[in-house]
Amino acid sequence: xxxxxxxxxxxxxxxxxxxxxxxxxxxxxxxxxxxxxxxxxxxxxxxxxxxxxxxxxxxxxxxxxxxxxxxxxxxxxxxxxxxxxxxxxxxxxxxxxxxxxxxxxxxxxxxxxxxxxxxxxxxxxxxxxxxxxxxxxxxxxxxxxxxxxxxxxxxxxxxxxxxxxxxxxxxxxxxxxxxxxxxxxxxxxxxxxxxxxxxxxxxxxxxxxxxxxxxxxxxxxxxxxxxxxxxxxxxxxxxxxxxxxxxxxxxxxxxxxxxxxxxxxxxxxxxxxxxxxxxxxxxxxxxxxxxxxxxxxxxxx
Numbered sequence: 627x628x629x630x631x632x633x634x635x636x637x638x639x640x641x642x643x644x645x646x647x648x649x650x651x652x653x654x655x656x657x658x659x660x661x662x663x664x665x666x667x668x669x670x671x672x673x674x675x676x677x678x679x680x681x682x683x684x685x686x687x688x689x690x691x692x693x694x695x696x697x698x699x700x701x702x703x704x705x706x707x708x709x710x711x712x713x714x715x716x717x718x719x720x721x722x723x724x725x726x727x728x729x730x731x732x733x734x735x736x737x738x739x740x741x742x743x744x745x746x747x748x749x750x751x752x753x754x755x756x757x758x759x760x761x762x763x764x765x766x767x768x769x770x771x772x773x774x775x776x777x778x779x780x781x782x783x784x785x786x787x788x789x790x791x792x793x794x795x796x797x798x799x800x801x802x803x804x805x806x807x808x809x810x811x812x813x814x815x816x817x818x819x820x821x822x823x824x825x826x827x828x829x830x831x832x833x834x835x836x837x838x839x840x841x842x843x844x845x846x847x848x849x850x851x852x853x854x855x856x857x858x859x860x861x862x863x864x865x866x867x868x869x870x871x872x873x874x875x876x877x878x879x880x881x882x883x884x885x886x887x888x889x890x891x892x893x894x895x896x897x898x899x900x901x902x903x904x905x906x907x908x909x910x911x912x913x914x915x916x917x918x919x920x921x922x923x924x925x926x927x
Contacts, residue, residue, distance in 0.1 A: 631808070634857050637890050638909060647911040652812055654695050655714045655915065657740075658688040661747050661776040663708040671703060682714055685883050688747075689717055707774045712740040714915040715809075715855070715908050718882045720744040722920060723851040725798040729753040732796040734787040734840055735803055737764035739771030745800070746777040755780040758790060788835035792842060799850040801840040803833045809855035809910070809917025833865045841873050841923065849878070850923040855916050857907070859893035862919040866905060867898045869923070877904040878922040885912040889921070 631638070631645070638644050656679075658665045665687050669679055672692075679690040691714075698704055698711040720741050725731050727750055736742050736757035745755055757780050759768055765782055772780055785791065787801070806829060837852050844850055852869075854861050866889075869875050889905030891898050908918040 630811070631857070637859070637893070638857070639887060640911060643911040644909055647909075647914075648812055650812065650914075652713070652810075652916065653914050654692045654698065655682055655712060655717070656690050656692050656695070656698055656709045657712050657717055657744060658690065659707055659710055659743070659747060659775050660688060661743075661751055662706065663703075668703060668708050671708075672701070677701075683717075683883060686717075686721065689714060705774075707776050710740060710743060710771075710775060712744070715913060715918040716740055716916065717744060718884065718908075718918070719800065719802060719851060719853045719920060720748060722880060722882050722922060723798055723800055723849065725749050725753070727752045729797040730794075731755045731798045731800070732790070732840075732843060733757050733800045733802070734790065734836060735759065735801070736782070737761070737768045739768045741800060741802060742768070742780060743771055743775040743777050746772075746775075746779055749779065751776075751778045753779055756783055756796075757781065758783045758785055758787060760784060760786050788832065788839050790839055790843060794843075795845040795848065796843055797845055797848050799840045799844055799848065800853070801836055801850065802853045803836050805829060805833070805854035805856040805861050806858055807855055808857050809908075809919075830860045830865060833861055834868045837865055837869045838872060841869060841875055841925075844925060846925055846927075848925065852921045852923060854919045856919065857917055859890060859896075862907075862921075863889050863891075863893065863898050863902050863905065864896060866921045866923075867896075867902060870899055870901065874926040876924050876926050877901045878924050879904060880906050880920060880922045882906060882908075882920070884908065887912075889919075
């Protein structure tokens with residue numbers, strides 16, 4: 627396993643600790659769904675069954691670590707839509723985007739629906755979310771998540787993200803793009819480490835097309851979040867740098883409330899704009915969750 631990520635030794639701090647973290651199972655985090663239940667009642671209900679919950683984020687009382695909860699989907703709170711199992715870093719993406727009430731929001735690659743439902747929760751079920759998902763086979767589970775969690779402000783579309791129609795502009799856009807998924811890798815899931823090399827080579831081209839389309843769909847005052855769950859600079863900083871070179875885009879400050887590393891400024895033979903320092907890299911030995919990359923983007927005024 628140590629061989630898989632050795633190419634990142636120079637960019638991942640405390641590389642030894644990073645490697646050690648890959649031998650540990652992913653923790654169980656759950657999000658309390660305030661659209662259907664109050665946090666205190668959910669915590670009390672689960673604690674009453676001997677399921678201990680630890681607050682994962684002081685600024686948000688809906689995110690919890692459930693160290694003894696092995697099967698969240700078997701709990702009555704899950705079926706009632708009171709909780710949703712979701713990686714902590716995945717939750718942070720919606721929090722960093724932070725759409726307000728009555729906003730017009732586009733999620734470009736929406737399945738399986740965790741971020742969609744979280745966005746709806748942050749918006750108090752107001753405004754409109756367009757949850758776009760290319761593959762029809764994913765529409766049914768996406769719809770089930772939305773229905774179970776009581777989301778009322780969302781419609782599902784099936785466009786290719788990079789060709790989403792330009793008829794309407796959005797206040798907020800989440801581009802959590804298809805990626806190589808390296809941040810999800812732990813030893814216990816070695817078989818699902820990430821896509822084959824042949825497929826990985828296609829990803830940066832697709833990601834660049836998606837980020838350009840997303841930016842073109844933004845209103846003048848709009849905000850966009852580009853995110854992946856991978857460490858590969860070719861899918862992260864390189865894609866955002868491509869946007870800066872081809873559009874009048876600016877990177878906005880990003881404070882997720884957890885330890886993160888600034889984006890890197892060079893990788894192999896490619897150098898990036900110093901603005902890339904405003905992006906954020908989340909590593910599993912710093913925040914015990916899936917590895918993530920985020921860039922918060924606006925339009926130059």
